[in-house]
Amino acid sequence: MLESLYYTSTLFKVTLLLYALALVGYIIGVFRKEKFWGNIPYALFTIAFLACTALIAGRWIEAGRPPFKSFYESLVFAAWTTSLISLVVEYRFKVRLVGFMSSIGVAMIFLFALTKRDVEIIALPPALQTWMFIPHVISYFLAYGALFVAGLTAILYLVLPGGIASHHSLGQQSRIDFSSTTYQITRFGFLFLTAGLLLGAWWGQNAWSNYWGWDPKENWALITWLIFAAYLHFRNIPSWSEKRLAWVVIIGVAAIVFTYLGMDYLPTAEDSLHVYSGG
Amino acid sequence: MAETNTSSSSKNPDYQTRGFKRATYLLAAMVTFTLLAQTVYEWFGGSWVGALASVAILAAYPALFFKSLKRTVDTPYFATLSLLCIAVGTAVGTFISQNAPADVFIQRYGESASKALWFFHFDDVFHSWWYVGFFALLAGSLLKTSWKKKFNRENLGFHLAHLSPILILLGFWVDYFYGFRGIIKLETGQSTNIARVYRGNTNYVGDSTALPFRIRLDHFEFEKHDPDYRIQVWKNDTGPHAQPAADGHGQQMGGTPEIVASMPLKEARIRHIYGTDVYFRLNEFFPNFTFEYTYPEVNDTVEAKDPGVLLNLKTPFGQADVNLFSNRPGRNTIADEQHMGGWLEFYWEAPENLNRALKGQVDAEWAEVNRTILIGAEEQIYYLVDGQLSNEPLQAGKFYTFPNRKEIGFTMKYLYPDAAYLLSTPTSDGDELLNPVAKVEVWHKGGTSQEAFLYPGGRRGGVFQVDGTEYFLALESFKDMETKYYRSEVSVLDDNEEVVKSRPIVVNEPMLHRGYRFYQSDYNPENPSYSGIGISHEPGLYIIYFGFTVLVIGCALMFYGRYRKVEGLV
Known part of the structure; x- marks a missing residue:
């Protein structure tokens, strides 16, 4: 890993460092009541996010194509959407614990990306040389980022079912209901999950003459969609506890992680068109 | 309820x-x-x-x-x-x-x-x-x-979100019973109305079906991405499964080496190899590597120790500089009868066979092939064509054609008595990437630097093993491994073989004709005239697209619409 780190671009190192600093800030913030310790990590996380944006933009220019092709590129983009969603959620719901959790997640994604680093930039095959590639990937990664953050708030709910005291929140409210936060983020993620599925079907039809090829990744995309659809319906069962709802979201996030990373382990993956190259 | x-x-x-x-x-x-x-x-x-x-x-x-x-x-x-x-x-x-x-x-x-x-x-x-x-x-x-659920403005999103999946399933159903997917395999100039149909959701060919028109492949082409050569640092696979390469070109390519760093050619800065005291730098890149030869103007005074001639040879395969050496067996003759119309030979002094032939004693076996013989000391060219000898002076800079050939021949650049005085300078013949070679400088910290020439196709020896380390340097391009595009120009023919429609199809841009879609699906790098045209007939497709779009809109309205009902649980 040190060898990989040695050869990465300066911008990658800077981004990683900033995310690490944000994480340190959040860790301190968990134990400190001052408003200062709520703002500093948030500011650091925002700067790290901007550095990550520059990293992606630079890659886009260097490669001369959207940087969503290789596993490494997709991991960096996943870190980017997760940071974006986390920053928005922290701002909107005034909870710094969300930033704390996501900065752990993002730092881990970045370290993982380091081990999957592309030494060479791969050119796009004909199927990926289309504008449809961009909205499909962006939809999915926004959804994944949002649902990942929803998974974190679901964990927060399980840990702190009664909500949290005000000193961990940045706003005026005295308690934060993580179950409701989870629902609102999940809803957003689900919308983009649906849009990503639609855009994928449309693109698949143009590229491979097939809107649905029963490809394992497509099937798992459907499975994750069904789990989150089930979550939305579980909410209509009055006696279904909020604790169980949180677990449904966590299972959904696990399914996303499997969809994203686990395809190589499936016997049906041999024919898949979605398995990442490189790494 | x-x-x-x-x-x-x-x-x-x-x-x-x-x-x-x-x-x-x-x-x-x-x-x-x-x-x-x-x-x-x-x-x-x-x-x-x-x-x-x-x-x-x-x-x-x-x-x-x-x-x-x-x-x-x-x-x-x-x-x-x-x-x-x-x-x-x-x-x-x-x-x-x-x-x-x-x-x-x-x-x-x-x-x-x-x-x-x-x-x-x-x-x-x-x-x-x-x-x-x-x-x-x-x-x-x-x-x-x-x-x-009541049908009203508040519930619009709900209804759209819950009815649209039915549309999607309906589209699937229609396609399953009334649609098919398949492939038409054609070579340039061929036409057919038969499509091979895939079974179920697989890519295995099952039956065939006849189309109400014919499809003809007019032209097919494909191209790889442009190469992007880079200097790379590779790490040898030192694991237990690593094996020396079969062709014996050293262990450096044993097993599956791992690429650890790559540097674009435009970058000239000094690079360090991680974990070692080795530094390297790109000195020069030659897109079309060749040697430029010069010989000092003192050739008259030098003894004929290792005489040679530098020719610019033009053959049906192209043009290149070639040295022939009189005293080096195997390096004094190019026996390419087929493409040059005879043999090309160089000697400092006339050989025995030629001397005898000049006296009228032609060796029949020797005269079986046509020969162009350059004699260095005499500065003469002898032609042996169909057993007949002729000669002319050998002059630098003049183009001589081979016997019975018009376009091909050679120009003499230098005639020299001792190859030891011939200077060769690496250079590039033009900017086209025909024979890429990189010259790098490598040194251990504090040590003297070594020059290395890197060229692609590492297994042939164009890599530089850094001594005392598990790393080697290489010049490779990965970008051109990926296909840039492949494209078929196809025509639709009616019953009278008249062209109804002609257009190119590429991946992501199918052609639609009477409810059938034609896709660029397959090609064979070994057979450049073959193209696999995917075909699909999916009458439910627009129902599915519509259903999906409505689903997204429905969800958006339900979650964020202006008139949505405020949910009790939030």
């Missing part, structure tokens, strides 16, 4: 248990009935008796469970359970090999397990009747749920 009321009774956990129980029974019964029906159908080999029996079994399910279905399908218990059942069924279809041949299946799962898996149709989940049954029940559930 009482179940969906948020009355106090429904908060009772018993009520919840009952709701799930009922939904479970209904779904389990559906699976049982569909399994039975499909087994019976297959038992009768798909004959009409089997079809009739299976329809009877399938019809029995709603008949027997009508009341319970009516009461249950629109409950959240049923909704959640059926969604999760579909999820689990789909997952089974990814964990177990689908549509695998029987022997492969048995090999993977064993005989008895295979039998069980086949019975449940786990080898082809997506065509199993129970899987379709889940979707049928889900469609019923969605329909009833939507039907029950």
Whole structure:
């Protein structure tokens, strides 16, 4: 890993460092009541996010194509959407614990990306040389980022079912209901999950003459969609506890992680068109 | 329905248990009935008796469970359970090999397990009747749920989101029964109206179908991406499985080396190899590497120790500088009769055969081939054509053609008595990437630097092994391994072989003609005139697109619409 780190671009190192600093800030913030310790990590996380944006933009220019092709590129983009969603959620719901959790997640994604680093930039095959590639990937990664953050708030709910005291929140409210936060983020993620599925079907039809090829990744995309659809319906069962709802979201996030990373382990993956190259 | 009321009774956990129980029974019964029906159908080999029996079994399910279905399908218990059942069924279809041949299946799962898996149709989940049954029940559930809800502005998102999946399923259904996907394999100039059809959801060819028109491949072309050469640092595979390369070109390429760093050619800065004291730098890049030769103007005074001649040779394969050396066996003759019309030879002093021929004693065997003989000391060219000798002076800079050839021949650049004085300077003949070579400088910290020439195709020896380390440097391009595009120009022909439509198709830009879509699907780098044209006929396609779009809009309205109902649970 040190060898990989040695050869990465300066911008990658800077981004990683900033995310690490944000994480340190959040860790301190968990134990400190001052408003200062709520703002500093948030500011650091925002700067790290901007550095990550520059990293992606630079890659886009260097490669001369959207940087969503290789596993490494997709991991960096996943870190980017997760940071974006986390920053928005922290701002909107005034909870710094969300930033704390996501900065752990993002730092881990970045370290993982380091081990999957592309030494060479791969050119796009004909199927990926289309504008449809961009909205499909962006939809999915926004959804994944949002649902990942929803998974974190679901964990927060399980840990702190009664909500949290005000000193961990940045706003005026005295308690934060993580179950409701989870629902609102999940809803957003689900919308983009649906849009990503639609855009994928449309693109698949143009590229491979097939809107649905029963490809394992497509099937798992459907499975994750069904789990989150089930979550939305579980909410209509009055006696279904909020604790169980949180677990449904966590299972959904696990399914996303499997969809994203686990395809190589499936016997049906041999024919898949979605398995990442490189790494 | 009482179940969906948020009355106090429904908060009772018993009520919840009952709701799930009922939904479970209904779904389990559906699976049982569909399994039975499909087994019976297959038992009768798909004959009409089997079809009739299976329809009877399938019809029995709603008949027997009508009341319970009516009461249950629109409950959240049923909704959640059926969604999760579909999820689990789909997952089974990814964990177990689908549509695998029987022997492969048995090999993977064993005989008895295979039998069980086949019975449940786990080898082809997506065509199993129970899987379709889940979707049928889900469609019923969605329909009833939507039907029950008041149609007004507030509920618009709800209705769109719950009715659109039915449209999507309907589109699937239409395509399954009235559509097909397949491939048309053509070579340039060929035309056909026969398409090979893929079986089910696979890419295995099943039947063929005749189209109401013919398709002709007019032209096909494909191109790789432009190369992007880079200097790379590779790490040798030193693991136990590493083996020296078979061609004996050193161990540096043993096993599968791993690339650790790559540097673009425009970068001239000094690079360090991690974990070593080695530095390197790109000195020069030659897109079309060649040597430029110069010989000092003192050649008269030098003894003829290793005489040679530098020619610029023009053959049907191209033009290049070539040195011929009189005293080096094998390096004084180019015996290319076929392409140059004879042999090309260089000697400092006239050889025995030539001397005899000059005296009129032609050796018949020697005269069998045409020869162009350059004699250095005399500065003469002798031509032996069909047994006849002729000669002319050899002058630098003049173009001489080979016997009986017009376009090809050579220009003499230098004639020199001693090759040791010949200077060769690496240079590039133009900017085209024809023979890329990189010159790098490598040094250990504090040591003197070494020069290395890197060229692509590492297994042929164009890499530089850094001594004392597990690293080597290479010049390779990865970008041109990927196809940039492949394109077919096709024409649609009517019954009278008249061209109705002509256009190029590329990946992502299919051609639509009378409900059939034609795709650029396949090519063969070995056969540049072949093209695989994918074909699909999917009458349900627009229903599916429409359904999907409505679903996205419905969800957006339901979650964020202006007139949505404020949800009680938030």
